[in-house]
Amino acid sequence: MSPDRLAIHTFTNKPWSIGECIENYSRRGIGGISVWRETVAGEDLKSVRRHLDDSGLQKVSLVRGGFFTAIDQAARATAIESNRAALREAEALGLPMIVLVCGATIGQTPEENLDQIRDGIAALLPQAESAGIRLAIEPLHPVYAGDRSAVASLRDANDLAESLNHPLVGVALDVFHVWWETGLEAQIQRCAAADRLFAFHVCEFKPDFDHVLLDRGLPGEGVNASARIAKMVQAAGFSGLTEVEIFSRKYWSENQHDFLEKIIKSCEPI
Amino acid sequence: MSPDRLAIHTFTNKPWSIGECIENYSRRGIGGISVWRETVAGEDLKSVRRHLDDSGLQKVSLVRGGFFTAIDQAARATAIESNRAALREAEALGLPMIVLVCGATIGQTPEENLDQIRDGIAALLPQAESAGIRLAIEPLHPVYAGDRSAVASLRDANDLAESLNHPLVGVALDVFHVWWETGLEAQIQRCAAADRLFAFHVCEFKPDFDHVLLDRGLPGEGVNASARIAKMVQAAGFSGLTEVEIFSRKYWSENQHDFLEKIIKSCEPI
Numbered sequence: 001m002s003p004d005r006l007a008i009h010t011f012t013n014k015p016w017s018i019g020e021c022i023e024n025y026s027r028r029g030i031g032g033i034s035v036w037r038e039t040v041a042g043e044d045l046k047s048v049r050r051h052l053d054d055s056g057l058q059k060v061s062l063v064r065g066g067f068f069t070a071i072d073q074a075a076r077a078t079a080i081e082s083n084r085a086a087l088r089e090a091e092a093l094g095l096p097m098i099v100l101v102c103g104a105t106i107g108q109t110p111e112e113n114l115d116q117i118r119d120g121i122a123a124l125l126p127q128a129e130s131a132g133i134r135l136a137i138e139p140l141h142p143v144y145a146g147d148r149s150a151v152a153s154l155r156d157a158n159d160l161a162e163s164l165n166h167p168l169v170g171v172a173l174d175v176f177h178v179w180w181e182t183g184l185e186a187q188i189q190r191c192a193a194a195d196r197l198f199a200f201h202v203c204e205f206k207p208d209f210d211h212v213l214l215d216r217g218l219p220g221e222g223v224n225a226s227a228r229i230a231k232m233v234q235a236a237g238f239s240g241l242t243e244v245e246i247f248s249r250k251y252w253s254e255n256q257h258d259f260l261e262k263i264i265k266s267c268e269p270i
Numbered sequence: 271m272s273p274d275r276l277a278i279h280t281f282t283n284k285p286w287s288i289g290e291c292i293e294n295y296s297r298r299g300i301g302g303i304s305v306w307r308e309t310v311a312g313e314d315l316k317s318v319r320r321h322l323d324d325s326g327l328q329k330v331s332l333v334r335g336g337f338f339t340a341i342d343q344a345a346r347a348t349a350i351e352s353n354r355a356a357l358r359e360a361e362a363l364g365l366p367m368i369v370l371v372c373g374a375t376i377g378q379t380p381e382e383n384l385d386q387i388r389d390g391i392a393a394l395l396p397q398a399e400s401a402g403i404r405l406a407i408e409p410l411h412p413v414y415a416g417d418r419s420a421v422a423s424l425r426d427a428n429d430l431a432e433s434l435n436h437p438l439v440g441v442a443l444d445v446f447h448v449w450w451e452t453g454l455e456a457q458i459q460r461c462a463a464a465d466r467l468f469a470f471h472v473c474e475f476k477p478d479f480d481h482v483l484l485d486r487g488l489p490g491e492g493v494n495a496s497a498r499i500a501k502m503v504q505a506a507g508f509s510g511l512t513e514v515e516i517f518s519r520k521y522w523s524e525n526q527h528d529f530l531e532k533i534i535k536s537c538e539p540i
Contacts, residue, residue: 106477106492106493106494107494109498110450110451110452110454111452114452141412141413142411142412142413142450142451143411143412143413144477145449145450146449146450146475146476146477146492146493147477147478148477150450150452152450152451152452153452155452156452159452179415179416180380180412180415180416180420180422181380181412181422182380182381182384182420182422182423182425182426182429184380205416206416207376207414207416207417207418209482212479212482222376222416223376223416224376224377228379
């Protein structure tokens, strides 16, 4: 696909400031942007908002909320407060969606974690409604199910979204996390048919990764599932921008303009 | 549980020869043994068989067959030949079961891999029947779904075994691989109700692992799921030995007698 059909997550170009991301994406004809809270930490949000508005980039999402689970109630309440702050930031920046990495806590069963996640999202809904901001549950690869997200498959994410049954609650589907899942096409169709396929991210899983978080691949690398899953998503009627979210110490060590060109080229066949 | 209810995989004590494994497990009152092909490579199988028989250890399984997938037909045929050799080794050693790590090939979809796995297992069935050896499909954690096993959940393993529908085809369930799975209890019951729960392995997943293959934990470490899942397995009627299969450069660097004591102690609460 062409660059104007892509949105890039600011953390993909971690060495760049928010200003550099906006300028460089816009100049290169990228269609949209998803803003990481880390990238705008300490920035004046009003001024970032103006910069975003002036750039013509489509504002896709704020990344990320979530981490709802904890053994004790006080820590879960703190997590909800952090998500309330994220909702305020998204509103300030004019971002219509927050991606949720939902959390997992060692010592709790998947079911206990999922119950706390459901409660956490439900607690945010009144504020999300008044702000008009969508909450996108991102299923994470099960390698992260111990301490990052008990929502470990699209099937799980669909079940969770269905149980919440709210028009502002949907799913952010990332190739990196779900390429291994059997029955994926049916789960994508289920998600889209319920108007819950809110976002689609591309990034490849490398079986020979040298770091479990920070050695992710461009479309076509590793298990090479981006094009296959993009077809399923398009066939299910998804019409949003395709988001590029890649964490890579290797690519972060390169010139970020060169990396941006590699991203654009790797997404051409999708 | 007490040591006599445990079986140990020889690869757990990688620094030991097969002779040392047999002697030390037997001396310490361990109930059984699962033999890795790597541990007996180059050994005289008749003499190992006599040693095993004399030890009084229960002979649980040969580990491991599988790796059925490949892009080209010739490579898949070679894989089947390797599995035929494994069946002959299991027969020679008097081991009644082979654990299958089923394989995955980059460039194939999960469904393509699963079709090849199904064909591979089916091709072995006549020889397995004449030898009276059971084939246990081991679902692997999805972190290995790119290049080791497309069977990435107990749900997948149950579906595959059900589609083969043969009394010699069942499942080897390892805590390390399935602790993250939602609906696990129902899948364990489904597996056991169909007389397909052939084996149960304990080993813990550590979210902060330093190596994706060789940094596994004792029961109680990491996500601490062994006791929880052992309860489900016992409630479903599993009455076999609980197998300890841990790959760990850390523990391999220790005195193996000390490691064996740690294993026994870590399994007491299960």
